[in-house]
Amino acid sequence: MKADEEVDVTKSTDVPITLAKVCEFFIQEFTIRSWLHTEESSRGTLQSDDVVNAISHEEVLDFLVDVVLVIFSDSVNIFLLCCH
Numbered sequence: 001m002k003a004d005e006e007v008d009v010t011k012s013t014d015v016p017i018t019l020a021k022v023c024e025f026f027i028q029e030f031t032i033r034s035w036l037h038t039e040e041s042s043r044g045t046l047q048s049d050d051v052v053n054a055i056s057h058e059e060v061l062d063f064l065v066d067v068v069l070v071i072f073s074d075s076v077n078i079f080l081l082c083c084h
Helices: 014-040 048-057 059-064
Strands: 068-072 077-081
Touching: 014 048, 014 059, 048 059
Parallel strands: none
Antiparallel strands: 068 077
8 A cells, every 4th residue: 555645646557457356346246146146046147136136135235225226117127226
């Protein structure tokens, strides 16, 4: 870590690289947890309801409950990002 007060974080090349890696890990973990719900349903294709189930059943994804709005129609689950 850079503890020097004179270092300008906005000019650091470490920040975007680190943020990209963190995003990659998050997407991977989110996909794996969603995929587990797909396998529980004995399917081979990830569907939107698997994503919704992962959000609602996985404690580590609880923070997304307030961000994702689920709209149920006849046979289609649509989930949108809520803008507060």
